[in-house]
Amino acid sequence: MLGFIDSADSHLMSTRSCGACSLHSSHRHALEEIRKVPISKRQILCLIALAYGNFCVAACVSLQAPFFPAECDNKGVSSQVYGLIFGIYELVILTASPIFGKMFAYVSPNFFLESGLFLAGITTVLFGIxxxxxxxxxxxxxxxxxxxxxxxxxxxxxxxxxxxxPLEFPDHISFLFALLETFFGLGLIVGPTVGxxxxxxxxxxxxxAVLGTCMILGSLVSIILLPKSGGVTQSKSPSVFAFLCDIGTLLDVLTIAGCLNLIGFNAATLEHHLRQFxxxxxxxxxxxxxxxxxxxxxxxxxxKLGEYKFDAxxxxxxxxxxxxxxxxxxxxxxxxxIEPQLWLVIVSLIIVGIGMAAKQVSAYIACLNDTINRRGYPNETSTYALVSATNFSSCSAGAFLGxxxxxxxxGTIGYxxxxxxxxxxxILTLILLVLYKLCGS
Structure with a gap:
C-alpha cells in the first residue's frame, strides 16, 4: 500500500538545495549526490536495516490475499466481514501514524521502528494459527x-x-526514498507469490510462520545495525484543514485514494472471482x-513524461x-x-497497473506544483511534509475503503x-478532473 506513493516523494527533496530549479529534477541529481558525498559504513548498515524492514512489512501485509478469503468462507465468515478484516489494517495506519509522529519529540524513533517490526512479526505468526x-x-x-x-x-x-x-542521509534523500520504495514494492510482489x-x-x-519470523529477525537486525538517535524536534507546519480547503488539492486526494481503493478492492474480492478457473x-x-x-x-x-512533456x-x-x-x-x-475469462482478467490487471502508475505519479506532482506555484505555499520542508502526509493519508483511506x-x-451483488x-x-473522478482542467485550472 505505502510503496506505491513513496517513489513520488523522491521528486520532493532535491528542491531543498536547488531553490528555483524544477520540482522534478531529483532523479537527474540522485547519482550526482552520491558522487559528491560518499555513504559511510554506518549509513550502509542503517540502510540495510531500513530496506529489510520495508521488504518484510510489505511481504507480510500482502501474503494473505491468495488464501485467507477461502479460509474465511470455510469458517462461515461473510465476504463483508473479511473485507473489513483486510481494511482495518489501513485504518489503524491512518490513525496511528500521526500519533507516533508527535511522540518522536520525546522518544527515539529507533524504539518505535524496532518495537513496531517485532509487534508486526509476532502478530503475523499468530495469524497462522x-x-x-x-x-x-x-x-x-x-x-x-x-x-x-x-x-x-x-x-x-x-x-x-x-x-x-532524512536524519541519517541528509545528502542522499531523493535517491534513498526511491530505493526504499523499490524494496517495499519487492515485498508486495514476493508476499502473495511466496505465500x-x-x-x-x-x-x-x-x-x-516463515514471513512473520523474517520480520521478527528484522527487529533484531535493526537493534544491531541502526545508529542510536535522540528525539526529533517537531517544527510547526501549515494547517491541514486549510490545505485541504481547495478543489484542486481535493481532486488530487481523490485520484490517489482511487488507486489504493482499487488495490484494496481486489485484495478482498479477486480470489473469489478466480475460483471459477x-x-x-x-x-x-x-x-x-x-x-x-x-x-x-x-x-x-x-x-519522465510528466517531467518533460505532459501536464500533470x-x-x-x-x-x-x-x-x-x-x-x-x-x-x-x-x-x-462477454463471459469471464482468465486471460481477460490478466489483461485487465495489466491495463489497470499502467493506469495506476500514471494516476499516482501525476496526482502527487500536480498536488506539489499546485501547492507551491498556484497556492503560494513556501518552497521548504514543512510544505513537502504536508503534501506527503496528505497523500499518505489518502492512500491509507483508499486502502481501507477498498x-x-x-x-x-x-456479498450483496457479486464480483x-x-x-x-x-x-x-x-468515471466520476474523470469527469471532475476534465471539468477542473477545462475551467482553466
Missing amino acids: LDRIADSLQFTVLAFSLRIFEGAGAAAFLTSCYTIM GALFEVGGYITPF NLSPTKIGSIFIITGSVYALTNPLWG RWMSILGTAINIVGLLFMGPADFLP PSVGGYLL RASTQVILGFE
Missing part, C-alpha cells in the same frame, strides 16, 4: 485483533523509517502481483481513462456481452456488479 479455531465468532474477533496490532506495528515502523531516513507457494507446501500456518494457490498468488509489477515497470516512464493533470486524466478501460473488462461488466466496501459489495461500482467512482 487462526485455521485451528472452529468457532466463526472467535475466528473473526481474533482476526480483527491481530490485524489491528499488526497495523499498529507497521505504522510505528513506517513512520519511524521515513523519519530516520501461495508456502501454503501449498506446508498448509495455512507455514507462510505466516480452478487455479492453484501459487498461480492465484502470481496473478495478484500483476498490477503491482506493471506499476513498478511503468512508473519511471510516466515520471492531463496525465491524471489519461491514467483514470486507462483504469476505466481495465475495469470494464476485469469482471467483465454485466452490461457487456476491501471494506469491496467485501460488502461481493462483476461490484466492479461496476468501482468503475462508477473512476
